[in-house]
Amino acid sequence: MTIDVLAEDLKPGDLLELSTELGTEVLRLTHVERRTQGIKFMGRNCQGFLYSSGMRYGQRARCVRP
Numbered sequence: 001m002t003i004d005v006l007a008e009d010l011k012p013g014d015l016l017e018l019s020t021e022l023g024t025e026v027l028r029l030t031h032v033e034r035r036t037q038g039i040k041f042m043g044r045n046c047q048g049f050l051y052s053s054g055m056r057y058g059q060r061a062r063c064v065r066p
Contacts, residue, residue: 001066002017004061004062004063007038007059008034009061011029011032012030012031014028016029017062018043031043035054040052041053
């Protein structure tokens with residue numbers, strides 16, 4: 001099941017559904033940093049590849065809930 005949360009509610013351990021150039025990836029967040037302009041996060045997909053991206057405060061993020 002997927003739910004929408006605000007970017008500022010993301011925390012390490014969340015499963016984030018992220019759209020990439022190659023399709024959709026599900027990342028387990030390993031690091032979430034709150035900055036002045038928004039959120040920076042890093043996570044790994046099921047193959048172990050590291051992704052890094054960011055979002056602005058108030059932006060919706062799609063999380064996967066078991």
